[in-house]
Amino acid sequence: MSRVKVLTLVAALTVCLPAAAFEVLDMEEPISVDGQVFTYMFYDLTEDAEDFHFELGRARLDFNAMATDDVGFEVRVEAMREYRYYLNIPEGYPDEPPALGRTPGRYTIHVRHAFMDVGGLIPDHHIYGGMIATPWNNYENHIWGWRMLRPVAVTEQGYLPVADLGLGFGGNFLGGKLDHHLTFTNGGGYMNLEMSKGKNIDYRFSVMPFSPHTVMGGFSANILLHYANVMDDPRAEDLAYGFLAGLEHDFINFGAGYFRRKMDVTVAGVTREVDDYFITGYGWVKLPNHLHIVGRFDMVDPNADAENDGWNDILFGFGLDFAGGHCKIMPNFRTTMYQADVTDTRGFYLNGEINTF
Numbered sequence: 001m002s003r004v005k006v007l008t009l010v011a012a013l014t015v016c017l018p019a020a021a022f023e024v025l026d027m028e029e030p031i032s033v034d035g036q037v038f039t040y041m042f043y044d045l046t047e048d049a050e051d052f053h054f055e056l057g058r059a060r061l062d063f064n065a066m067a068t069d070d071v072g073f074e075v076r077v078e079a080m081r082e083y084r085y086y087l088n089i090p091e092g093y094p095d096e097p098p099a100l101g102r103t104p105g106r107y108t109i110h111v112r113h114a115f116m117d118v119g120g121l122i123p124d125h126h127i128y129g130g131m132i133a134t135p136w137n138n139y140e141n142h143i144w145g146w147r148m149l150r151p152v153a154v155t156e157q158g159y160l161p162v163a164d165l166g167l168g169f170g171g172n173f174l175g176g177k178l179d180h181h182l183t184f185t186n187g188g189g190y191m192n193l194e195m196s197k198g199k200n201i202d203y204r205f206s207v208m209p210f211s212p213h214t215v216m217g218g219f220s221a222n223i224l225l226h227y228a229n230v231m232d233d234p235r236a237e238d239l240a241y242g243f244l245a246g247l248e249h250d251f252i253n254f255g256a257g258y259f260r261r262k263m264d265v266t267v268a269g270v271t272r273e274v275d276d277y278f279i280t281g282y283g284w285v286k287l288p289n290h291l292h293i294v295g296r297f298d299m300v301d302p303n304a305d306a307e308n309d310g311w312n313d314i315l316f317g318f319g320l321d322f323a324g325g326h327c328k329i330m331p332n333f334r335t336t337m338y339q340a341d342v343t344d345t346r347g348f349y350l351n352g353e354i355n356t357f
Contacts, residue, residue, distance in 0.1 A: 033061060033063055034355070034356050035355065036059075036354070037056070037353065038057030038147075038353055042054075043348045049345075055081070056081070058078060070118060071119075074113050076114070078110060081104055081106070081107050081108075083104055111131055112131070113163060116130060125169065126169070127168070128167070129168070130165070131163055132164065132166060133162065135181035135204035135224070136204050136224050137162045138162070139222075140152045143244075145253045145284055146284065146317075149294070149296075150315070153259070157276075157278055159259060160228075160240070161185070161187070161200075164183070165185060166184050168181070168184075169183075177209060179206040180204060199229070200230070201226070201227050207222075218246075218247050219245070221244075222245075224240070224243075224244070224259070227239050228263075236271075237264055238263030238264065240260065240261035241259070245257070252286065255281070262274070276301060279299045283296075290321050291320050292330070293318055294315070294332070295315065296314070296316075298312070315332060316333050317349075319331060327354050328354075330352075331348070331351075333348055334349060335347075
């Protein structure tokens with residue numbers, strides 16, 4: 001059977017089988033379907049560059065339903081471009097760190113989420129299992145607010161997978177002033193199968209100390225803890241932690257954080273510990289007539305023991321939302337400034353989003 005036929009069959013089963021199951025089980029609530037599409041145009045402004053292209057960043061469908069008052073599930077099917085990653089080994093290795101590169105491939109369809117969610121066993125908490133979201137990435141994306149432009153730095157720097165196979169537990173207490181989320185997962189992400197017994201533990205703890213309807217009601221202080229390979233296994237270990245202060249309002253969002261990681265890296269038979277970190281800061285303001293101004297700054301050091309190997313990423317955009325917030329469009333400028341004596345990169349983007357939620 002051809003690959004196109006297989007993908008078509010998978011998509012049909014994903015849509016049809018849950019619907020048939022709801023009819024048989026007499027579900028508590030009907031299935032809800034949400035969708036989201038990211039598109040963008042990119043024009044490379046780097047000296048001597050010639051790249052100018054249009055791209056589909058992401059297309060996804062979410063299926064949610066409740067079997068009972070306390071038991072539900074979610075399935076997210078997503079189409080994204082497939083990238084092939086490779087390592088560039090510098091002549092000065094191991095004193096100079098390897099650089100991760102990637103080349104674009106075809107679009108692929110994959111399952112991003114597929115899990116059962118059980119509540120009611122512990123007040124204000126849920127237990128879930130399957131292909132689940134890890135505690136941090138989606139949470140910070142709500143504070144960042146502009147995932148259509150780019151993911152948060154934790155995702156970009158690969159500190160932990162966005163989603164993975166495993167078990168999760170999370171909820172809140174003290175009337176929502178404290179919120180936490182713990183996952184125990186394979187560690188391979190949502191596109192790779194884990195073939196060893198090593199597992200990841202990820203934990204987020206958030207404090208929202210102010211009353212919801214005050215000026216500071218949307219403020220949160222957040223901690224991330226990540227440890228990969230918690231069981232004895234030949235897979236490389238890494239430990240990461242971070243702190244983020246966030247503020248969420250209808251007219252303004254702000255976030256600032258510091259994250260650090262120590263990991264074992266083996267290249268060409270040589271294993272060494274790499275200590276990297278980054279600082280991120282971003283914010284946006286909503287102006288009259290649905291206009292928005294967005295800015296972000298990331299300072300990345302991939303190896304604290306090496307000199308002149310880091311870079312600074314800057315993003316600035318001005319755009320608007322319309323159709324009740326279901327459509328967004330934002331022209332934006334981005335530049336990456338390297339500490340090493342290499343050409344800085346810069347580019348112009350025109351990003352768009354349409355969503356049904």
